[in-house]
Every structure is written in C-alpha cells, then in structure tokens.
Amino acid sequence: MDATHPTQSNIMTNSINRRAFNRSSILSASALAIGTAVPDGWVRSLAARLTDEKQKDRILIVIQLSGGNDGLNTIVPYADERYLKARPKLAIPKSDVITLDGSVGLHPSMRGIAKLIEDQKFATIHGVGYANPNRSHFESMDIWHSCQRKESRGSDGWLGRLFSHAMTGDRVDSMGLHLGGEPMPLALVGRGIQTPSIATVDQFRWKGKTDSMREADNGTSSEPGAAKQGNMESGGASEREADGAGLLDFVSASTTAAMQASDRLEKALATSDSAGDFPDSQLGEKLKVISRLILAGLNTKVYYVTLDGFDTHANQAVAHAGLLKQWSEALSAFHRRLDQAGQGDRALVMTFSEFGRRVSENASQGTDHGAAAPAFLSGPHFGKPFYGEQPSLSDLDDGDLKFKIDFRSLYATVIEEWLGQPADPVLGENYSKIDGIKLG
C-alpha cells in the first residue's frame, strides 16, 4: 500500500473511530505493513471506490445449499398444471403453499422467509444457471465456485479472486472466513491468500499455545513470512513448487494464519454478547456465530457457510421440508438479530445451490439432478420479491428447466451493487447485472 495514499488512512481512522473495539496494537502492525504491498493502478482505483462509507462496512454472507436444491418445491408454481402432472407424489398442493401471487408461492416450511418477503428484505431470482449444464455435483459446484469449466479452470475461486484484487494491506482480519466442518470451498481460494476455515469456534483454540506454532517458520529459509507469501502469489511451477518446498511453505503460511485467526476470534468473541434468538440447528448455530463476529467488529467482508443434504433422490418430501425449514428459520433469525443491533443494513445474504432438480419426480419419491433453479438474496430492501422470469415447464432441456440468468450475473450484481467492486476481473469477462436490483 502506498503510504501517501490518503484514502486508505481515512478508512482506517474512520473505522477505528467508529467502533469501540480496541485495536491499538493491531493498528501499529498495519502501519508497518503499509508500504509492503504493491497495488497496481487498478487496485488503487478499487481502493478509491472503497471510500463510500456504506459499501466499506458491507458484509456478504454466502449460504450454499449442497446437493442440488429442488427449486420447484421451494418456489412452487402451484397453479401450473404441468407441475402437478410431473410431480404426482411430490407436488406441494395449493392448499399448503404460502401463496405470494397468483402463480407461485413458498414451500410451507418457509414461514420465516415469508415474513422477510413481507418486509421486502428477500428476493428470489428465477431460473439461475449456465449454458450446457453439468449434472455432476462436484463439477457443477466447481463451475459455480470458479466461474470456469474444467478445461479452463485455474486453482482459485471467485471470492478468492475478489480478495486478491481488493486486498489492500491494511486489514486486521482476513477478507473471508469459512465456517463449517467441510473442506474449504474452492470459491474462497485465492492466490497468496490464506482464508481461515473453522469447523467450530470452540475447537479453534490451540491448547499447547506457544511460540513454536505462533511464529511458525519452516526453518528452510531465513526470509520472513511476507517473502513466502510473495512466493506463493507468483503461482505456477516456481522452483520451490518443483522441489517440493512449496508444500512446506503452504503448511507454514497456513499455520501462521491459523494462529492469527485463533487469537483474533478468541478476543472478538470475548467482547461480543451472545444475544439473539437463533434456532437450535446446524445452520442456526453457524449464523449465530457469524452475527456475533460481525457485531464484535471483525472486519471480515465475506462469510461462507453450507447446509448439506439437498441431494434428495429418494423420499424427498420430509427431508426437503426439514432443510427448507432450517434455512428459513436460521436466515430470518440472522437478519432479525442484526436489525435489533441496528446493523441490518450491513449484511447481504446470498443463497444458492449447484443445480436444481429434474422436473419429473423419479420412482423413489425423489428427484434426480437437474439444471436451472432459483437463487436468493436477502437483507437489504428489495423493490419486489421476484426478479427474472420463471423458466417454462414445457420448454425443457432433456427434462430440465432452462436457465434464464447466468449465475455470473448474480455474482456481478453482488460484487458491483453491494460491494462496490468491479466484477469483470473477478468473473473473467463481462456479465450484465440482473435487471432491477439496486443495492447501491
């Protein structure tokens, strides 16, 4: 970071003043860091854009519904005969649907979300997907995470690229944080960036804490940690990668990041109160922790959580109802908590799944892998509950719904409208934002 650049200092002073959280020691560490990072002109322009007070404090929470959420039984086209015909056992009857307008309604488990819609804080984006849909969980998830198909895929994800571009060297906390026991999502992987991934906060304290781990230095190099980071950023088959030392560099950098994050979280949670009425569920617990971290003043920009179990090939009805209930209750509790604390306008939640499910049910009272499905945004004020157009139930692609909005348009909307960053460098090419969504 250029020390003479006025913008960043303003951001730092403002954010320090604005919050009671004591960061004096960290502030001096940041001051030392200034001058080490070398932003190119493009990053500098980003930094300038970050001056907007509102955007600077904004947070994105991504909820991944893993396994392929059945969009048709989430946002239900109950009035469409073709839906009822394709789903003799699984269709949600009109009498059960939480009706929103004359044609679609919500699954009956989604009471909490119905209230968010009433308050104009929840938007459904119809028919999100991509061309030539892949029906493998892993491949499709990787496409959503990386924005690239297998042939042209690099090793980073869309949020990781966002972090690389917007990383300005003055951060106290990591740009992103993954909360959950599953492996780190590819979306968060960025070159030269160590995003913490934390199973649960209780486990995130090292019992034998001493300097041996804190100052994890692999002992093969006399250079400080910053130099190793630089080496990682260069990417590709560097010499250290080639002789196997790259792996040790990776573990060492991860160890340092782990210790820093562990210390920070311990302090943040010690100062936060644990108020908030969250449901006793896996997702409820995760969103509760995130609300505490946000309210404790952690300046992490992106939180990432998953809710697994949506791969409902058999006996879908009960399982799906339970999952939607868990999502709906946890999500509404989260927004309610931030609203109570007067910080509701800081958080945007994006919920997505790797694909929807086939229009016709199978013989196991389930549904197989499909293609397009709705995605969801919640938190800020939305002018209307639906964006885009519900895919036709008669114009199908091999039994699946056709997408109308590329998922990268959803990302572009979030990146530009919400985070105030240019989306093209993150997405690799230009995708238009979704019509009508204004978050600025």
Next chain:
Amino acid sequence: MKSIDKKWTLDRIDPQLAWEAWEPSEKEPWDRARVSLLYRRASFGANADEVAKGLSKSPTQILDELSGRETSARSVGFEDESREMAKAVLGTSEMKQLVAWWLLRMLHSPTPLVEKLTLFWHGHFATGAEKVQDVELMYQQNQLLRSNALGDFRALVQGIAKDAAMLIYLDSVSNRKAHANENFARELMELFCLGEGNYSEADVQQLAKSFTGWEIRRKQFRFNSYQHDDSLKTLLGVSGIESGERAVDTVVDHRSMAPFIVRKLFRFFVSEELYPADSFLEPLAKKFTETNYAIEPVVRMILESRLMLSGWSVGRKIRSPVELAIGWMRTMQCTSNVNFLADRLRTIGQSVLFPPNVKGWEGGRAWINSSTLIGRANLIYELVRNENTRFGGEPLDPFMASKSIRDPQQLMAWFSDLFIAEQLSAPELAKVSAAVSKESSDKWGLATLSHLAGLPRIHLS
C-alpha cells in the same frame, strides 16, 4: 544407475525410469530414511524396531510382510481376535464401536498395507454411515473392501454394485423400471471408474436402466425381475447390454478406467501436489490392464519404484488425519482410548465410515486449514496427556528410559529420525527447545512431543 533429481518436475522425469523398481546403489543406499519412507507410504509409519530390522530386508520383503503375502502365526492370531471383537461390535449395533474396531485394526494389524488400501477404497467407494445407519451393513462393506483391497478391481466393483450399504447410500435400494434412479449409475462412472467427462448423460440414463430391479431386501441384494427393464441398452458405445453385471463390466472395460484408477493411486501413495500427464502414468495403467485389473501388482510397482524410493517423493504428501494420528501412535508404540481418537479425527476432517460425501476425502492441501491445523496439534497434545495412553505398554518416562532418551534434545532427535519426512532444521529444534524450557521441568517429555506437533513440518510425509 540413473537417478531422479529431487528438484525435478514430473515433466522432466522419464516415465519408464520413474516406475522401474528402485535398487540400492552407492549414491542411494538402503538406509533408515528409505525404510522409514516405505513404511510411511505402505503402512502408517514404522517404530524404532521396524526401522532397525528393515535395514536388513529388501523393499520387496517389507512389502511382502505388510501385505501379508505369507500367512504368519501373528496375523492368524490377530485375525481371530479381530473376528471375535467384530462379533461383539455387531452385537452392540453402535456405529462408534465399529469405527473403534477399524482404528484398532489400523493400529495393530500385522498387515497394515491391507488396512491402508481398505481406507483408500473406503474413500473411493465412499459410503456414509450417517445415512446407512446399520452397523452390520457397514461392516459387510468394510470386509468387502478389505478382502478385495489388493485383489481384483473388477470383482470389487461388481461387489460394490450389489453392496447393501452402497445401494442405501446412493438411493438404489429400490430402482424401479417405471423411472430409474440415476444416482448410483452416475457415481459409478463419475467417481468410481471413469471420471467426469468420460461418459454422456445418455450413458447415465442407460446405465440406470440396467440397474432397475436391483433391490436390497432383508439386508441382502435381490434381483427383482418384475422391476427390471430388460430392453437391450447401448452404453459407452457398446450395444446389446441386457444385464446389470454386463453393464458394470462395460464400465470397467472402458479405456478411461485404468488411467483414472492409477491416477488416484498415485495421488494416494505418492503425491497429491502435482497433476502428472497421462503419459507419465502410462506404465502404471499398462500394468493394471495387463494384469487384468489386479490391484496388488500396480500398488507394489508404485511403492517399489525409483520415483518413490529415490527420495523424490519425500515430503511431497500431506499426512491425512488418519496417517498423522495412526502413524504417530504406531511410531511411538502408543495405545490409547480409541473413542477419543475417533472423536478427534472427526474434528480434523477424517471421520472413518463418515466420509464428507460420495466423492470421499479430497486429500492433499484440502486437509489443511486453520481449524484442522489447530486440531492436529491439539490431538497430539491431548493424546500424550490422556490417562489411558501408554507407550510400549508403559507411561512415557519409562518408555523413554528404555530407549535411552534422557533429555528434550535426545527425544527430538529420536522422534525426528522416525517420524519426520525430512529432518528438522536447527531453527526448528531451537524453537521447540525454547518452548519446552518455559514449561515445568518434570514434564519435558510431554512438552517436547506437544511442541513438536506445532511445527508445520510434522504434517508432511
């Protein structure tokens, strides 16, 4: 003899040279480091005695022992005991008892290569106990994987296609003619045999039809001809397929199967870091095909290769949680509470019998994140302090005395020699010494082992 430079990238290494059997030479002697490496990769690590004795055996002899090529009195006794214990486990119907049973096998088996490959196939044909919810079925599958672990891949796949736990996990317990369930059919090609991109959506649908009428009744496979779609299917370009068994054979015989499987074996045994060209793995694929998909020859080819034993592979793999914990315990001749062990393995990302999803564990760098690094260090920290923990049947102090270890420096050197892929550097040793010196002096053994677990290098194999 031609050697492989440690610093070479794979594209510089001649595949023929890489996969030839390694032989000792003046420049590359059969030494403690190589014995230890072979035990790390083919087993879960070696203790002091095994390393010492290994010096007078050849790699082939060691692999013969680890794979149980010749039945020994010790292995017969072990299997009898294990069978008795399994009976007791099935009587409890508790999944955690089965997990404990398997971890005990990994800790004590005289043929650990079989257990290691069983773990490999468990990750490959990943099946989650949380959905199967039946100890007996998980045990059946575990035995299926074990009995074919080094055997015939075709028999293994045919067995898995009718395995009750697998079919429950992938929703194929009742695959009906009217509307085939695609889940198992898709994963059979995508994850178990061919890899994504080597089949079409039409192949998925045809294969699913081939499995209609395959059911599980009273915990057993049953063929229900009323629900079987007996039309002739065309799968992967082969027409006239009438049965599910033929369909499985067609998938197994597809040209992309051997390269797909040997690549996964390469990742498991050698390195998950680099993505070699197909041509580099070609000698392995050729061996696999020539032996009619026998698993043991290709696994031994990997483990005895120059690429492995020349030293090129040292430090190129991240220890999985099981490799770290079981390896640490085998090296230290350590026994402890296996339920504690199972619980801690879960928190660091490898709960055996509970893989994260049907793709199994991703491995490599995915094992490492902030939580798991702290969890790994905590595991060792808690393990050495667990009241049930013994080393060679004794508390730590007498155990160290029996090895003539009298101070932290000697312990570090002894441990590093046995467990660390590349020796610890002077700054690392100094760091641990400094940390240990700050703790109470009568606990230097516990403190040294705990602080060693905080070093990044401990995670490399």
